[in-house]
Amino acid sequence: MSVALDPVLLHHIVNTLGWPDLRPLQRAAVAPLTAGDDALLLAPTAGGKTEAAIFPILTRMATEGWTGPSVLYLCPLKALLNNLEPRLERYADWIGRRVALWHGDVTAGKRRAILAARPDILLTTPESLESMLVSVNVDHRAFFSGLRAVIVDEVHAFAGDDRGWHLLAVLERLTHLVGSPLQRVGLSATVGNPGQLLDWLQGAGAGQRPATVVAPDLPVTATPRVPPGDIELDYVGSLPNAAKIIAALHAGEKRLVFCEARQTVEQLGQLLRGHGITTFLSHASLSTDERRRSETAFAEARDCVIVSTSTLELGIDVGDLDRVIQIDSPATVASFLQRLGRTGRRADTVRNCLFLTVRGESLVQAAALLHLWGSGWVEPVTPTPEPRHIVAQQLMALCLQEHRVGDQLWPEWWNGLAPFDRGAEPIARHLAGQGYLDNDGGMYFIGPEAEKRFGRRHFMDMTAVFLGPPEFTVFVGRDELGRIDPCLLTEEVPGPRRLLLAGRSWQVTYIDWKRRRCFVEPTESGGKARWTAGGFAGTGFELTRATREVLLGADPPVKLTRRAMDQLATQQEKLSSVVHPGGTVVLRADNHDLRWWTWAGFRANATLAATLSEVVDPAQRFDDRYIRLREDLTPASWRALTADAADRLCLPEVSTKALDGLKFSAALPERLAVATLAARLADLTGAARILAEPARFVAVR
Template sequence: MSGIDDLDPALVHHIVNTLGWSALRPLQQAAIEPLLAGEDAILLAPTAAGKTEAASFPLLSAMAAQRWTGTSVLYVCPLKALLNNLLPRLETYTAWLGRTAALWHGDVTTTRRRRILTERPDVLLTTPESLESMLVSANVDHTAFFSGLRAVVIDEVHAFAGDDRGWHLLAVLERLQRVVDRPVQRVGLSATIGNPEELLRWLQGSGAGSRPARVVAPRPEQPPPAPAPGPPPGDIQLDYVGSADNAATVIAALHRGEKRLVFCESRKLVEELGEKLRARGVTTFLSHASLSVDQRRRAEEAFAEARDCVIVSTSTLELGIDVGDLDRVIQIDAPTTVASFLQRLGRTGRRPGTLRNCLFLALDDGGLTGAAAVLLQWSRGWVEPVVAPPEPRHIVAQQLLALCLQEHRVGDRLWQEWWNGLGPFGRGAEPVVRYLVREGFLEQDGGQLFVGPEAERRFGHRHFMRLTAVFTAPPQFTVLHGRNEIGRTDPDLLTEEIEGPRRLLLAGRSWQVTYIDWQRRRCFVEPVDGGGKAKWTGAGHLRGTSFELTRAVREVLLGADPPVTLTGRASTRLTTVRDHYLPLVHPGGTVITRGTGGYPRWWTWAGYRANATLASTLAEVVVPGQRCDDVGIRLRDDLTPETWKRLVAGATDRLCLPDVDKRAVRGLKFAEALPPRLAHATLAHRLADLPAARTVLTEPVRFLHDVG
C-alpha cells in the first residue's frame, strides 16, 4: 500500500517542514497509489479537503521519478478566477522540485504567452477553451508544445460534466491524445455528486473499460459505530423575510463583525441586494459574471483580507476560489440543486471547533418551499447525479470545424479517428459532416476536408475566435466610467422607453448613461445617487426544477418539514402556503382542478422537463402554445374524465419529445452548422424527461371542481 514515503523525498521534506503538516489528509493519502500507478481517477471529497494537493503531489512525484519533460501536466478548471487562485500554490509545489507552473487563459497577456511557448512550463493551468485555441492557433506548434503531455487534472469536474462544456472538454482531450500518440492519465476532482462511478467512466472518454480507473473517496478513519439519525451536522436555518429590502435589513443586523458570503440566483438580485446593503452602511462587495475582471478581483482580494463585511455573489464563488476565513453563508431563496447547496455550505466550518452553517432567507412563497425542498432532500443524503446532456450534435459540428482548422486538411474517411470512437463523435456524426459540406462550412476535395467559405464568413472574425469560444453569453454592452470598465449590461436597458435620464445599476451602485457607442457596443456612464436598474437576459429555455426537487416541494406542501431550524416567520408562512395549496396536492397521485372561469389545470408536481414531455404527449387535451412550468399543465376547457381516461391509456408507450420554440433553436450555439431538424431534435431530447413523465402517467388522477 502506497503512502507518503512513496512521494518524492524533496516533496515530503517540504510537506513536513515548509507546510508544517504532520500527516496527509485521508484523500491525499488514498490518492497516492492509484495516481503513481498511472490510473485514471475521480478524487471525491468535500470542499477544503485538499483535493488539489491530492492530485498534484503524486503527479509531481511521478514527474520527477520518470523524468517527464516539457509540459507534462495540464490543470484544467471551469473558471479563470479559480485558475488565478490556484497558480501561487502550484508554483510553490513545482518549485520544490525545480519545476515550473504557468497560467494560460483569455486574460493572459500576449507577452506572457510567448514566454510560455519558448519556456514550456511543467504544469500548465488553463481552460478547455484556451486549450482549443492553442490547438488551432497558427502561433502555437501544438505537436511540439504538447509532446510531453502525460496527465490532465480536471478540477470541479462535475461543473463540466453536467453541460456542453463537458462534451467539448472530452473532445479536446481525445484530440490531444492523438497529437501526443499516447494515453493521457485523467484525474477529476469533485465533491457533492450522486454517481461518481458513472462520472469516472464519462471522464475516461474513449478509454472507459480499457484503462485502469477508480473512485478515490476515503471515509473518515474513525467513523461512528452507527449512522446518526437525522440530517448531516450543521447549523442550518430557514427564515421567511418576504422581500429583498427585508433581507438586506436582516443581513445588516445579524452577525456583525463577521465575514458573510451571500448567494443569489441572479445577477439582478446580486446588484439590488448589494445596493441595499451599502445603503445600510454594510461594507459590501459583489461578484458575478457581468462584472469586469478588475471589479471581481478587487472584490475577492478585499473580501479575503476584511473581517466585518459581506460579499454578494451568484454561483461564481460557489466553486473552490479562496475567499479567506469565512464565518457565514447566507442563501437567498433556494439554489437550483442540492449539489449547489452542498458546495456553498462547504465554504464554512473550516476552522477547528466551528460547524458548517447556512441561513436561508426566502423572499417569497416559491423561495420558501423551494428552500425547504432542497433541505429535505439534503437531509436524506440525496444528491443529483451528474448526467451529460444528450445528443451534443452542435458540439460535434464545432469540433469538426475546429479539427479542420487545427490540421488544415483532414481525410474525409479518417476524421472519426481523432476522437478514438468517443460516442457522439463516431459514425453517427456523418449526417453532420454531409451538411457541413453541402452548406459550404467544409470543402471536400481529393478525399480531404478543409474549412470552407461559409465557416470563414460566420466564424472567421478575429482568427475564428467565435468558433473556439464555445460558450458565450448573450450580446452585452461594455459599461465604462472614463477608461475604467465596470462590467457589462443587457442592451434592453439601453433601448427600452423611459422618462428622464437613463440609469443603470452595476457593481452595486447607480450610474447615469452619458453616451452610447452603438457600433462598438460601449456605454459611458457617470456615478449618481440611486435610481439605477439592473437586467440581464439569459438562455433560460432549458431551465427548470428537477422532478425530484419538485416532488419534494409537494411533500413540503403536504406537511413535511426539513429537519433544520425554522424561524417563527418561516413556520407561520409555511402554514399559510400549505392551506392555499391544500386542494392541489395529493400524496397518492396528481390532481386536475377546474376553477370558475378558467382552464382546467393538471397539477403534476413533476418539474419543467417532465411537464414539457407530458404536454407534447397529450397534445390533444393540452392548451396549445403554453409555457410549461414546474408544477402543472393547462388543459382544454372541454376535457372530460372519459376523454382523459381514453387518452392516457397506453400513453407511457407513446411518449413524445417536447415541442421546441424556434427562438430556442436560434439560441443553440452553432445551430447554424446543423441541419435544422437535427438542431431541433437536439433541444427536444434535452428538454425531455421521459422517465419522470412515465411515472406521472402511471399515477392515479383526481378530478376536482370549483377550486378557487
C-alpha cells in the same frame, strides 16, 4: 508520514507546510495516482482535493522524468485558475518544476515566453486549450509532445452541459496527437453518481484503463442521516427586509451572501451599503478587474459582506468565512453543498447557512431542497444528450488545427468516442455540402461558410461552445466596470439614464452603439440593474416532487423561524387542493380552468404535454407544477387517453426560433438541430413515473 510520495515533496509537506499527516483523501489518492490510474477525487469544498491530485502527479513527474508541458490543469473559470496559480507554483518549485497560466487575460508577451520556455504544468481552460490547438502561432505537436496527465478541477461543472462534451472531444484530440493515453484525474464536490462521472471523464478509455473513485471523506451508509451543519430557514418577505437582517446579524464577522440573479446581487449590495455595511460584489457581468478587487478586499477584511451569484460557489479562495447566507433557494442540492462547504473550515467552527426567503414560493422550494439534502440525496451529473452541434464545431476545429484532414480518416482523432465517431458522417457530409468544409482530393479543409460565420478574430468564435448575450461594456473613464443588458439603454426613461452596477448608481454620459460601449459617471441614486435570463431549464423532477412532499407536510431537518413556520403553513393551506398523497390532481376551478397538477418538473411536463397534445390547452401552457388541459375533458376520456400513454411518449415540440440559442446550430441540418433541442427538453423517465400514478379529478366551488 509513511506514503509513497517523492522524498523532497514529503520533506516540504512536513517542514514547509507544517502538516503532521495528509488528510484521508490525500492519503487514499497516492497509490492509484502514482500507479497511473484514472481517478475521480470526491470531497466537500476545501477538502484538500488540489493537493490530493498534484502531490502524486508531481511524484510521477519527478520519478519518471517527465518533460513539459507534461500536465494540464483545467478549470471552468479563469478566476479559479488565477487563484490556484501561486499555490501550484509553490508545490512545483519544491522539485524544480515550473507552472504557467494560459487563458484569455494572459498577455501576448507572456504567451510567447511560455512557448519559448515550456513549463511543466499548464493551467488553462478547455476553450483556451483548443485555441492553442488551432492557433498558427503554436506548434501544437511539439508543444504537447510530452503530455502525460490531465487534472480537471470542478469536473461536475463541466459534465452537465455542452462544455463537458467540448472538453472530452479536445482531450481525445490531444490523446491522438500524443499517441498514447493520458492519465485523467477529476476533482469534484459531492455528486449522486460518481462511478458514471468517472466513466464519462475517461472518454474513449472507459472500460479499458484502470479507474478509481477516491472518496474516504464521504462514506456510504445504509441508513441516510442528516448531514452535520447549522442550517436555519427564515421568511423575510422582501429584499429590503433581508438587507436589514444581514446588517443587524453577526457584526464583526465575514459573511458571504449568495443570490440567484445578478440583478438581486446589485440591489442587495446597494441596500447593504445604505445600512453602512462594508459590501463587495461578485458576478459574471462585472469586469475581471472589478471582481478581483472585490474578492481580494473581501479576503483581507473582517467585518464585511460579499454578495455573489454562483461565481463564488466553486473553489475560489475568499479567505476564512464565518457565515454563508442564501437569499431564496439555489436550484440544486449540489449547489447548496458547494455553498455550505465555504464555512466551517476552522477547527472551532461548524458549517452553517442561513436561508432568507423573500417570497412564499421560494420558502417552499428552499424547504424542499433542504428536505432532499436531509435525506442524503444529491443530483446525479448527466451529460447533455445528443450534442450534434458540438460534433459540427469539432469537425471544423480539427480542420483548422490540421489544415487538411482525410474525409475518411477524421474519426480516428476521437478514438471511437461517440458521438464523434463514424455515426457523425451525416454531419460531416452536411458541412461539406453547405460550404462549412471544402473537399479536394479526399481531404476536408475549412470552407468559405465557416470563415464567414466563425472566422472573426482568427476563428476565436469557434472555440467557445456557448452563445453569450449581446451585452454593452460599461466604462468609467478608461476603466472597465462591467457589462449590462442593452435594454437598459434602449427603453424610454424620463430624465437622465441611470444604471446600477457594482452596487453603485451611475449616470450614462455617452453610448457608442457601434462598439457596444457605454460611458458613465457616479451619481447618488436611482440606478437600475437588469440582465436577460439565459435558456429556461425549469426545476427538475426530484426537487419539484420534494416541493409537493413539503406541501403535504414533510419537514426539512433544519431550524425554522416562527415566521418561516407561519408562512409555510399559509402556503400549505393555499395549495392544499392541488396536492394529494395518493397521486396527481386534475383540478377544475370555478372559472372552468382545468389543470393537471403533476408536480413533475418542467422537462417532464413538457414531455407529458407533447404526448397528450389532444387534450392539452392549445397554447401548450405548463410550468414545473401543472399542465393546463382543455376545459371539455372528462374523467372517462382522460382514462382512455392515458391508459397507454407511457408506451408512446413524445419529445416536446421545439420552435425553430429556439435554435438561435444553440451555437453552431446553423452548421447542422435543421431537423437535427431541432431534434437536439427536443431531446434536451424531454424527461421521459419522469413523465412515465407520473403516468403510473392515479389521477384524481377535483372541482373547486
